[in-house]
Amino acid sequence: MTTRHTSDDSGAAGAGAGDAVDPAVRAELSRLRESIDNIDAAVVHMLAERFKCTQQVGHLKANHQLPPADPAREARQIARLRELAENAKLDPAFAEKFLNFIIAEVIRHHESIADGAR
């Protein structure tokens, strides 16, 4: 990444990249960033809701001695999300990485629920 940082970077890092920038460009950047912030807020709330569901799954699994991980279910989820991503013009490889990132967190939760239920 350091190879990308050019001479304008030293000022930009401190002052928010705005000093020498055309006001129209700055306004366009702000507009896009506001959309990104709105989307991030939506995603955080979606993920909060998702973890509420997976916490319930975790308790169900712990109470009925089901294993925390379910490779067959995960394979189906990955195939489905890759297809959804493709239709939404999102890189399917990224969608898969994203799901694996979430599932790793969920399995950590399930393991600690299972440990608590012992």
Next chain:
Amino acid sequence: MTTRHTSDDSGAAGAGAGDAVDPAVRAELSRLRESIDNIDAAVVHMLAERFKCTQQVGHLKANHQLPPADPAREARQIARLRELAENAKLDPAFAEKFLNFIIAEVIRHHESIADGAR
């Protein structure tokens, strides 16, 4: 993780963890998984929209010689998302990890846009 896998796991991996399970438990698990799948579809579409915004940011930055990364903006995003996460009862540390995961992908995009603009 292997320490969590108990004797019921060998069958579960192949047959979908359903064979020896109470039908009511199976139904509850299905209900929760359907919600998880709905949320995942929503998040994938949100992320597709987010990357459309960041692609535009990338082009704007490349065309105006702005650096791909903006540490001050990222620090503000992280602080804001941690607060949103806390209010939504999502682990703030996880929200921060999540944002870093997304930003790493965005910076990769920005760098390749900047390389293309040279």
